[in-house]
Amino acid sequence: MASPQGSRAPLEFGGPLGAAALMLLLPATMFHLLLVAHSGPARLLGPPPYLPGPEVLWSPQTLLLWLAWLGLQAALYLLPARKVAEGQELKDKSRLRYPINGFQALVLTALLVGLAVSAGLPLGALPEMLLPLAFAATLTAFIFSLLLYLKALVAPASALAPGGNSGNPIYDFFLGRELNPRIWSFDFKYFCELRPGLIGWVLINLALLMQEAELRGSPSLAMWLVNGFQLLYVGDALWHEEAVLTTMDITHDGFGFMLAFGDLAWVPFTYSLQAQFLLHHPQPLGLPMASVICLINAVGYYIFRGANSQKNTFRKNPSDPRVAGLETIPTATGRQLLVSGWWGMVRHPNYLGDLIMALAWSLPCGVSHLLPYFYVLYFTALLVHREARDEQQCLRKYGLAWREYCRRVPYRILPYVY
Ligand SMILES: NC(=O)C1=CN([C@@H]2O[C@H](COP(=O)(O)OP(=O)(O)OC[C@H]3O[C@@H](n4cnc5c(N)ncnc54)[C@H](OP(=O)(O)O)[C@@H]3O)[C@@H](O)[C@H]2O)C=CC1
Numbered sequence: 001m002a003s004p005q006g007s008r009a010p011l012e013f014g015g016p017l018g019a020a021a022l023m024l025l026l027p028a029t030m031f032h033l034l035l036v037a038h039s040g041p042a043r044l045l046g047p048p049p050y051l052p053g054p055e056v057l058w059s060p061q062t063l064l065l066w067l068a069w070l071g072l073q074a075a076l077y078l079l080p081a082r083k084v085a086e087g088q089e090l091k092d093k094s095r096l097r098y099p100i101n102g103f104q105a106l107v108l109t110a111l112l113v114g115l116a117v118s119a120g121l122p123l124g125a126l127p128e129m130l131l132p133l134a135f136a137a138t139l140t141a142f143i144f145s146l147l148l149y150l151k152a153l154v155a156p157a158s159a160l161a162p163g164g165n166s167g168n169p170i171y172d173f174f175l176g177r178e179l180n181p182r183i184w185s186f187d188f189k190y191f192c193e194l195r196p197g198l199i200g201w202v203l204i205n206l207a208l209l210m211q212e213a214e215l216r217g218s219p220s221l222a223m224w225l226v227n228g229f230q231l232l233y234v235g236d237a238l239w240h241e242e243a244v245l246t247t248m249d250i251t252h253d254g255f256g257f258m259l260a261f262g263d264l265a266w267v268p269f270t271y272s273l274q275a276q277f278l279l280h281h282p283q284p285l286g287l288p289m290a291s292v293i294c295l296i297n298a299v300g301y302y303i304f305r306g307a308n309s310q311k312n313t314f315r316k317n318p319s320d321p322r323v324a325g326l327e328t329i330p331t332a333t334g335r336q337l338l339v340s341g342w343w344g345m346v347r348h349p350n351y352l353g354d355l356i357m358a359l360a361w362s363l364p365c366g367v368s369h370l371l372p373y374f375y376v377l378y379f380t381a382l383l384v385h386r387e388a389r390d391e392q393q394c395l396r397k398y399g400l401a402w403r404e405y406c407r408r409v410p411y412r413i414l415p416y417v418y
């Protein structure tokens with residue numbers, strides 16, 4: 001079948017075979033992590049303690065609970081927003097509008113959960129339901145991706161993403177065909193990227209903290225740190241929600257299985273791995289070490305936020321006094337590239353800050369197990385791959401100016417190393 005867009009975009013993720021392998025490997029890895037985090041040895045590379053049967057994974061009540069969670073987040077998305085932002089210009093020169101009310105959704109969720117807990121909701125029981133919940137989320141992601149694939153069959157060519165339209169159904173199902181699938185003004189990709197998964201992640205962390213308090217009398221210092229750091233990260237993402245509109249996920253990638261599964265299942269159930277590990281494998285942590293870890297997280301956050309805010313401020317208004325003095329390279333598109341400040345240090349300073357924070361989230365779990373470091377390893381691979389994808393897109397967009405930027409700023413993520 002010919003590509004609906006005429007010219008074919010180069011295949012990514014190892015083409016159809018790679019996409020098929022990832023569709024099996026990613027859910028399998030997520031279930032493996034959930035199982036080993038509970039097991040005594042907690043070996044990342046060892047076999048899982050048991051293979052869960054359908055009676056462990058499938059529960060209609062859990063599916064209902066999961067759907068109610070999605071429904072609650074969708075209802076909060078539809079509430080009046082403090083601001084409506086415009087996305088990047090599309091192929092047909094139009095711009096979509098997006099509600100900026102993610103932080104409001106986080107606060108309202110916290111209030112509702114607080115009320116429910118004080119009315120007797122046993123939030124500490126949630127950790128026991130992680131396996132069937134993850135199964136419900138995976139099932140939802142598969143069905144949702146299938147519906148999105150079918151919806152794209154009737155979408156106009158101008159609505160299709162540059163990538164996921166190779167004509168190979170497996171590859172296109174994985175990458176996603178339509179760029180911004182919507183029903184009326186409800187944008188599925190934007191909604192999923194920031195709401196049910198990210199807010200679900202902090203809720204799972206909180207439930208693990210509460211269960212630890214029930215089991216051991218009070219939450220451990222390590223559990224407080226992991227909860228605090230990750231809440232800061234999610235709160236920051238929702239506070240700066242508008243910035244997600246310029247990420248490649250929104251502007252370039254279609255909405256298919258990769259993002260549906262990543263947003264709805266992978267983020268809440270694997271990003272909460274450290275807290276899951278700590279519930280079953282308590283780790284001693286003294287105040288001096290805790291202070292060092294807080295410092296590492298603060299350094300990571302400082303670089304991450306500084307770099308992201310500098311670029312966002314510059315893209316919004318290059319004459320803003322906070323960025324007007326920075327050195328730039330002009331490009332043929334009329335846009336400029338920053339070549340001093342954070343973006344003159346390495347080509348992805350925000351990834352560097354993010355990786356330092358990832359390390360700080362694992363350190364409270366001690367150094368006796370590799371399992372809590374899964375996030376650091378996975379995230380390094382994700383960001384190295386993401387950096388290479390972004391590089392290709394920038395080379396296509398900016399040509400010689402991008403080559404000049406690479407010459408002036410030779411390191412990608414880690415100064416003098418990579
Ligand atoms: N926790 C997680 O799982 C994940 C977290 N992240 C985080 O999300 C954030 C966003 O990441 P991501 O979407 O990958 O990309 P970036 O925010 O790094 O954006 C890359 C874009 O920035 C612009 N740009 C690059 N260099 C320059 C420069 N020198 N001057 C001005 N603009 C430049 C280009 O777009 P243009 O020129 O068109 O503006 C480029 O395509 C990051 O902080 C990342 O760490 C990302 C993925 C997963």
Ligand SMILES: CC(C)CCC[C@@H](C)[C@H]1CC=C2C3=C(CC[C@@]21C)[C@@]1(C)CC[C@H](O)C[C@@H]1CC3
Nearest residue numbers: 026193236237244247249258261262263266267
């Ligand atoms: C399942 C696969 C391995 C790939 C899944 C990728 C997704 C988990 C990520 C793709 C881009 C993401 C972004 C974020 C979370 C993870 C996903 C959805 C953030 C929202 C995290 C917070 C940051 O401040 C902004 C990020 C934007 C990209």
